[in-house]
Amino acid sequence: NAGVTQTPKFRILKIGQSMTLQCAQDMNHNYMYWYRQDPGMGLKLIYYSVGAGITDKGEVPNGYNVSRSTTEDFPLRLELAAPSQTSVYFCATTLDRANEQFFGPGTRLTVL
Amino acid sequence: GQSLEQPSEVTAVEGAIVQINCTYQTSGFYGLSWYQQHDGGAPTFLSYNALDGLEETGRFSSFLSRSDSYGYLLLQELQMKDSASYFCAVRGAAGNKLTFGGGTRVLVKP
Numbered sequence: 310n311a312g313v314t315q316t317p318k319f320r321i322l323k324i325g326q327s328m329t330l331q332c333a334q335d336m337n338h339n340y341m342y343w344y345r346q347d348p349g350m351g352l353k354l355i356y357y358s359v360g361a362g363i364t365d366k367g368e369v370p371n372g373y374n375v376s377r378s379t380t381e382d383f384p385l386r387l388e389l390a391a392p393s394q395t396s397v398y399f400c401a402t403t404l405d406r407a408n409e410q411f412f413g414p415g416t417r418l419t420v421l
Numbered sequence: 422g423q424s425l426e427q428p429s430e431v432t433a434v435e436g437a438i439v440q441i442n443c444t445y446q447t448s449g450f451y452g453l454s455w456y457q458q459h460d461g462g463a464p465t466f467l468s469y470n471a472l473d474g475l476e477e478t479g480r481f482s483s484f485l486s487r488s489d490s491y492g493y494l495l496l497q498e499l500q501m502k503d504s505a506s507y508f509c510a511v512r513g514a515a516g517n518k519l520t521f522g523g524g525t526r527v528l529v530k531p
Contacts, residue, residue, distance in 0.1 A: 342518065350523060352508070353521075357518050367518065399463060408452065408454065409466045410464075415463055
């Protein structure tokens, strides 16, 4: 089992460009989350989903969109990238609400 | 809203004991979790406390006092590989999500 996978591992965007960060899991978990982590800081929740077809905003949703059409996939869309979105993005899943979350390896995004 | 406070950095020598404190403010409370993150890596789950008291998992223990809105992570017999950042996270009223603290960087010296 691959667990939680994220692509790409690294990406450099120009201001105003758009991209989709991919997250996939083969753990059959219902709950999925997107976080961003700025250098030396904790994780901030962007969006989360409690099941296919259901998404909700987290703490810092502005500038991002998500969709959850299947249990396995939870892509994060950045529209009109800005330098403030330079960060490391982690996807996570959990079976039992938020007790133990399993994280993907992260995507390191730089917006120039 | 929810907020958590933990020290930014702790330094200790191999074999020592380190205690990382975490105080939280939250509307509703389900439990307190701890995660470890090595530089350049992803967070990994260490422990979860829903009830008052001490939970022990090998060299690591986690404590919770709900009445004091306080918990700590205890790292015993420190090893070089324990050098990492440690995050407390609270599961609050919403229940479906975690709010993370800013992290404590632990540096283990020989």
